[in-house]
Amino acid sequence: MASSNPPSGKKQPIDPLLQQRLSELGNRRGGAPLPPPQPGQQPAGRSGQQKPSNQARPAAKQQPGKSTNAGASRVIDTTPDPRTPRTPPRSSQSARPATPARPGATPRPGTAPRPGKRVKPARSAKMAALAVSVASTAALAVYFANQGSPSQAITLTGGTLAGTANNGNANGNTNGNTGNPTATTAAPAAGTGTTKTPTTTKKPTTAAKTVQDGTYTGGVSQNRWGNVQVAAVYKGGKMVDVQVLQYPDSHNRSVAINQYALPILINDSLGSQSANINNISGATYTSQSYAQSLQSAIDAAKSASGVTG
Amino acid sequence: MSSWWWYLTRATGIVAAVLSVASLVWGLFFSARNTGTRMKANWWLALHNYLGGLTLAFIGVHMLFALGDTNWGLRIVDLFIPSGKVGWAIGWGVVAAWLFALVVLPSMAKIRRRLPRKAWHLVHLLAVPAVVLTMVHAYQSGSDSGSKLFTRGLAILAGIAVYPVALRLIALSQARRAAA
Numbered sequence: 001m002a003s004s005n006p007p008s009g010k011k012q013p014i015d016p017l018l019q020q021r022l023s024e025l026g027n028r029r030g031g032a033p034l035p036p037p038q039p040g041q042q043p044a045g046r047s048g049q050q051k052p053s054n055q056a057r058p059a060a061k062q063q064p065g066k067s068t069n070a071g072a073s074r075v076i077d078t079t080p081d082p083r084t085p086r087t088p089p090r091s092s093q094s095a096r097p098a099t100p101a102r103p104g105a106t107p108r109p110g111t112a113p114r115p116g117k118r119v120k121p122a123r124s125a126k127m128a129a130l131a132v133s134v135a136s137t138a139a140l141a142v143y144f145a146n147q148g149s150p151s152q153a154i155t156l157t158g159g160t161l162a163g164t165a166n167n168g169n170a171n172g173n174t175n176g177n178t179g180n181p182t183a184t185t186a187a188p189a190a191g192t193g194t195t196k197t198p199t200t201t202k203k204p205t206t207a208a209k210t211v212q213d214g215t216y217t218g219g220v221s222q223n224r225w226g227n228v229q230v231a232a233v234y235k236g237g238k239m240v241d242v243q244v245l246q247y248p249d250s251h252n253r254s255v256a257i258n259q260y261a262l263p264i265l266i267n268d269s270l271g272s273q274s275a276n277i278n279n280i281s282g283a284t285y286t287s288q289s290y291a292q293s294l295q296s297a298i299d300a301a302k303s304a305s306g307v308t309g
Numbered sequence: 310m311s312s313w314w315w316y317l318t319r320a321t322g323i324v325a326a327v328l329s330v331a332s333l334v335w336g337l338f339f340s341a342r343n344t345g346t347r348m349k350a351n352w353w354l355a356l357h358n359y360l361g362g363l364t365l366a367f368i369g370v371h372m373l374f375a376l377g378d379t380n381w382g383l384r385i386v387d388l389f390i391p392s393g394k395v396g397w398a399i400g401w402g403v404v405a406a407w408l409f410a411l412v413v414l415p416s417m418a419k420i421r422r423r424l425p426r427k428a429w430h431l432v433h434l435l436a437v438p439a440v441v442l443t444m445v446h447a448y449q450s451g452s453d454s455g456s457k458l459f460t461r462g463l464a465i466l467a468g469i470a471v472y473p474v475a476l477r478l479i480a481l482s483q484a485r486r487a488a489a
Contacts, residue, residue: 122348122355129331129356133324133363140320145313 210237212305218297220246221289226254228289232297239273242266242294247286257283265290274298314378319453321374325367326443326463329409330470332360333440336433337473341480361413368406398450401442408439440470 217231226248233241244262248254261283268277275295277287302308335357339350372388383399391400412435415421421429444467453459 120355122352122359125352125356126359129328129360129363133328133367136327137317137320137324137367140323141313141316144316144319 209307210305211239211301211307214301214304215243216297216301216304217245218293218295218300221292223248223285223289228286228293230290230293230297232294232301234301239270239298242269258286261286262290269294314374318371318374318378321367321371322447323453325364325371326447326466328360328364328367329436329440329443330466332357332364333436333470334473335360336436337477341473341477358416361409361416365409365413368409372406396450398446402446402450405439405442405446408435408442412436412439437474 211234213235215231215233218229220227220229222228227246228248229244229246231243231245232239233243242265244266247258247262249258265277265287269275269290275291275298277291335353339353339357376383376385376388387399388403388406391397391403412433415424415429415432424432444463447463448460
């Protein structure tokens with residue numbers, strides 16, 4: 001092995017270009033990479049990438065009095081250079097592995113499309129989400145359809161004369177507890193209600209502070225879905241029941257809405273003993289019409305009983 | 310036949326509400342980098358984008374079915390302009406639909422590239438009030454709002470949506486304190 005040491009014994013740094021050529025030569029021969037440069041020496045210009053053999057290389061500079069180590073046998077250290085990133089040698093025959101393209105990425109102009117399938121992230125999850133959404137929609141629609149026409153939980157009382165009105169017995173009856181004034185109708189509070197003319201009205205002989213017992217029918221309140229009419233039943237000066245005489249029932253939807261809304265409205269009005277109740281969500285029109293009709297029934301009860309305020 | 314329009318309107322509305330919450334949750338988890346290690350970040354982002362688009366699609370179908378249901382008496386203008394004439398319960402739904410459109414459409418790749426990032430982010434945050442208005446619309450105008458199952462499901466959805474929002478706000482406040 002030719003020594004590169006000058007006669008003075010001092011080691012001189014190896015030309016990095018020369019070292020690179022030597023490393024390429026070593027890699028081509030299947031040898032191990034060169035040892036790392038000694039401290040004080042210039043680092044090797046090796047990047048680990050092997051250049052094609054047919055590429056022309058500039059000739060290495062020869063220092064006077066020295067001979068290059070090209071072709072000379074050297075002890076090649078197998079330890080890899082920790083400072084340079086290592087990449088596996090690439091032969092000209094092996095194809096570059098296809099890397100998945102970014103979603104939405106378009107190939108650069110002038111470059112050939114890389115082989116391999118374009119991977120779309122979350123493709124199976126997207127398909128699953130779409131399938132679940134469509135299936136849920138269909139299942140919900142079928143479920144709603146199978147609910148069918150709900151039975152009329154709200155029984156209608158007959159006609160506008162509700163309760164136990166008895167005109168014959170009411171003559172001379174001054175007792176507010178047993179008096180049954182005949183059904184009277186009053187104009188609705190406001191808005192869309194229609195007014196029915198009162199049939200008979202009995203004036204109490206004594207000024208009663210409470211509403212007399214009986215059933216008082218309110219006016220018909222119209223909304224876009226139909227008519228709503230209720231009658232308030234008083235007993236002992238208190239409203240004890242609200243009877244629904246009319247409610248929208250032309251469609252299954254109206255029946256379904258009123259089936260759950262009207263009982264709630266009735267309970268609220270009995271609790272508040274007035275027509276000041278909150279609207280039921282999803283049954284706004286029914287709630288408003290109910291309040292109007294009930295208010296008219298309450299007004300009729302008060303006027304029939306001589307209650308002011 | 311008219312009942313089927315009603316059934317499909319309700320069904321698509323419920324599914325759209327669920328999809329909106331799912332998309333919101335996905336996006337918030339992704340933005341908080343709380344995606345775990347099992348799936349890559351691009352998987353989360355792709356699914357979030359897809360869920361947003363699917364939400365908008367189901368909202369459109371929901372509006373079409375509502376338009377076809379003659380019992381509602383809705384006009385085409387009622388689907389785009391919220392007003393009190395048909396009830397603000399439906400009006401809130403219209404506003405929510407517009408907000409979702411503002412959130413999803415500028416996020417498309419071609420449009421997003423032209424928007425400044427801050428502007429896009431501010432518009433994208435409209436997804437949170439959009440989900441809130443969706444809940445309000447579903448509760449006020451939904452024919453199923455009398456059903457306990459529906460109201461409980463709506464409450465659960467609201468809880469699922471609130472959790473990642475709270476997490477995100479807490480993380481943001483902690484980051485600001487650390488930066489300060």
